[in-house]
Amino acid sequence: xxxxxxxxxxxxxxxxxxxxxxxPSVVMQEINASIGFDKRMWRQDIRGSLAHAAMLAKxxxxxxxxxxxxxxxLEAIAxxxxxxxxxxxxxLEDIHMNIEARLTERIGEAGKRLHTGRSRNxxxxxxxxxxxxxxxxxxxxxxxxxxxxxxxxxxxHAADPMPGFTHLQTAQPVTFGHxxxxxxxxxxxxxxxxxxxxxxxxxxxxxxxALAGTSFPLDRDMTAHALGFDRPTxxxxxxxxxxxxxxxxxxxxxxxxxxxxxxxxxxxxxxxAPYGFIRLSDAFxxxxxIMPQKRNxxxxxxxxxxxxxxxxxxxxxxxxxxxLPLAYAKDMQEDKExxxxxxxxxALSLAAIAGMVRDMTPDTARMRELAGxxxxxxxxxxxxxxxALKLPFRVAHHVTxxxxxxxxxxxxDLSGLSLDEMRSEEAGITEAVFGVLTVEASVASRVSYGGxxxxxxxxxxxxxxxxxx
Ligand code: ARG
Numbered sequence: 001x002x003x004x005x006x007x008x009x010x011x012x013x014x015x016x017x018x019x020x021x022x023x024p025s026v027v028m029q030e031i032n033a034s035i036g037f038d039k040r041m042w043r044q045d046i047r048g049s050l051a052h053a054a055m056l057a058k059x060x061x062x063x064x065x066x067x068x069x070x071x072x073x074l075e076a077i078a079x080x081x082x083x084x085x086x087x088x089x090x091x092l093e094d095i096h097m098n099i100e101a102r103l104t105e106r107i108g109e110a111g112k113r114l115h116t117g118r119s120r121n122x123x124x125x126x127x128x129x130x131x132x133x134x135x136x137x138x139x140x141x142x143x144x145x146x147x148x149x150x151x152x153x154x155x156x157h158a159a160d161p162m163p164g165f166t167h168l169q170t171a172q173p174v175t176f177g178h179x180x181x182x183x184x185x186x187x188x189x190x191x192x193x194x195x196x197x198x199x200x201x202x203x204x205x206x207x208x209x210a211l212a213g214t215s216f217p218l219d220r221d222m223t224a225h226a227l228g229f230d231r232p233t234x235x236x237x238x239x240x241x242x243x244x245x246x247x248x249x250x251x252x253x254x255x256x257x258x259x260x261x262x263x264x265x266x267x268x269x270x271x272x273a274p275y276g277f278i279r280l281s282d283a284f285x286x287x288x289x290i291m292p293q294k295r296n297x298x299x300x301x302x303x304x305x306x307x308x309x310x311x312x313x314x315x316x317x318x319x320x321x322x323x324l325p326l327a328y329a330k331d332m333q334e335d336k337e338x339x340x341x342x343x344x345x346x347a348l349s350l351a352a353i354a355g356m357v358r359d360m361t362p363d364t365a366r367m368r369e370l371a372g373x374x375x376x377x378x379x380x381x382x383x384x385x386x387x388a389l390k391l392p393f394r395v396a397h398h399v400t401x402x403x404x405x406x407x408x409x410x411x412x413d414l415s416g417l418s419l420d421e422m423r424s425e426e427a428g429i430t431e432a433v434f435g436v437l438t439v440e441a442s443v444a445s446r447v448s449y450g451g452x453x454x455x456x457x458x459x460x461x462x463x464x465x466x467x468x469x
Contacts, residue, residue: 015097023091034333035088038095039081040340044130045095045123046078051226052118052206055219061117066110073107074099094333095127096120117216118209121240121328125205128336130227132249135343136198142350143191143256144468147184149357151464154180158461159454161439162277162367163376170374173439176362177461178452183263184464190256197252201245204229208236211327241327243317243335250314253342257310260349264303267356271297277367278360284352299352306345313338372439375404375414380436380445389428399426413437 013020024032050071057067077099080086092098097120104111154177164174204224207214213236220232233239270277271285280297288294320334378400385396402425407417415437422429435441447453 013091013093013097015092015101029090032093032330033090034094034336035090035092035098037337037340038124038127038333039088039098041095041127041131041336042081042099043078044127044134045099046074047130047227048123048126048206049074049099049114051223053114054226055222056113056116056216058222059217059219061216062110062113066113069107069110070103070114073103073111076106077102094120094124096123117207117214117218119211119240121210122205122208122236124332125208125240126227128243128339129201129203129205129229129245132201132246132339133198133228135339136194136249139343139346139350140191140194142347142354143187143194146350146354146357147187147464148468149354150180150184150187151461151468153177153357153360153362154184154457154461155465157362157364158458159443160362160364160367161371161443163371163374164452170370170376172379173371173376173442174446174452175443175454175457176364176367177454177457180357181457181460181464183259186259187256190252190259193252193255194249197245197248200248202228202230203233203239204231205233205239207232208239211237211240237327241324241329241332243321243332246335246339247314247317247321250310250317250339250342253310253346254307254314257307257346257349260353261304261307263353264300264349267300267360268297268304271295271300275366275370276363277370278362280356281359281361284356284359299356303349303352306349310342310345313342368439372413375407377414377437377439377442378404380442381414381433383445384433384436385426385429388430388432389426391426 013023023029053062053067053070053074056062057064062070077086086098086102088098089101092101100111100114103114156177157180158175158177160176161173162176162179163170164172164179204220204227206223206227207218207220224230224232267278267280269275271280280295280300284297284299285295286298288296316338317335320331324331381403382393382396382400385391385399386393389396391399403414403417403422406421406425407414410416415434419429419431422433436445443452443454445453447456450456
């Protein structure tokens with residue numbers, strides 16, 4: 001036995017149908033209804049209505065008895081929805097009217113007084129801000145968790161060398177810990193973007209009504225503060241018609257997804273056999289239905305791919321908004337699905353990255369081996385020529401280039417050249433040069449602030465671990 005009337009065949013909408021004689025066509029109803037997705041904002045909608053009713057009662061616009069009935073009714077509806085006992089009705093269009101209709105059905109006359117001094121336009125703008133704000137808080141905690149996983153890895157591998165790349169060509173040795181911390185810095189800025197977005201969105205549209213404000217002497221500060229907003233919005237037209245807060249959220253999502261995608265791409269590269277830098281366990285890989293030896297990094301690939309839908313959400317909503325005259329237009333109903341979808345994809349990507357960073361087993365011997373390949377310490381040799389022999393850097397660069405060519409022709413690395421071979425290119429070179437040609441010496445020498453020297457990396461990793469604890 002349904003507790004909700006079946007309004008699917010109702011002739012005219014019971015909320016706004018006063019001047020309508022007939023109901024909408026099936027197509028009209030289908031294109032108009034948002035309940036299929038905006039029911040996700042039920043908690044925010046009820047929070048907003050509770051705050052609105054309490055404010056109306058304080059001002060004497062609602063009687064204490066009506067407010068009590070409204071509060072009881074909304075709380076019962078919340079319990080029904082949470083328990084999956086609420087029947088959402090398409091004919092009632094959206095979450096706002098589904099809840100209000102059910103409230104009136106439960107408590108009668110008082111339910112019809114709730115919408116005083118309010119429109120669905122300020123209601124939806126408020127609900128959506130609350131939803132995005134809740135999403136921001138959850139995603140911020142997830143970003144911090146990924147950073148913690150990366151900082152822990154960095155602390156463990158502060159001194160383990162790996163090849164550092166530019167153009168994906170071996171450039172100079174770095175440490176695996178340093179590489180992990182690069183992503184910690186990126187994700188810290190992602191959190192900063194979320195914090196900025198949260199600060200700007202945290203104004204309350206409630207009381208802006210349809211577009212012009214209302215003749216009821218509402219206490220907008222009261223509702224703003226009850227809902228955790230810093231203040232009420234200052235212009236009713238702006239409040240009901242902009243969605244820049246959602247766009248900022250999507251912009252932050254797109255940038256962060258780009259960061260996660262780059263790390264995901266590196267995980268894919270690192271697990272491939274020719275690299276063999278890390279191994280992912282069964283928990284984060286899949287097999288092939290034909291090739292029994294395969295261990296595919298599907299989770300990393302999908303994190304890389306989710307970037308596409310998150311970027312799509314941002315561009316989609318920018319496109320919806322760009323030509324709309326003030327104030328509200330129904331186009332704006334298309335704001336929620338991209339935001340919900342991007343938030344879901346972002347959250348799942350963060351969970352997958354956190355899982356993979358904790359799951360991976362780095363092969364430090366393999367990374368060390370490749371860190372020294374490809375004449376990775378050539379810059380160290382050039383720097384030594386500058387320091388020890390006072391050669392101008394450009395001259396040192398040329399001498400080193402000739403020595404690399406010589407070593408390449410002989411099939412050895414730089415430390416495989418004899419002192420005589422070195423001296424044939426630059427007579428001043430001494431035995432001491434061999435001290436700078438090892439991978440360990442190279443990374444240890446990079447002591448400039450922000451550089452890859454193990455002592456630097458250990459200090460930075462510890463700082464992040466402290467900050468994130
Ligand atoms: N479902 C609508 C939305 O998401 C709510 C606001 C409708 N307002 C209106 N005047 N029809 O935008």
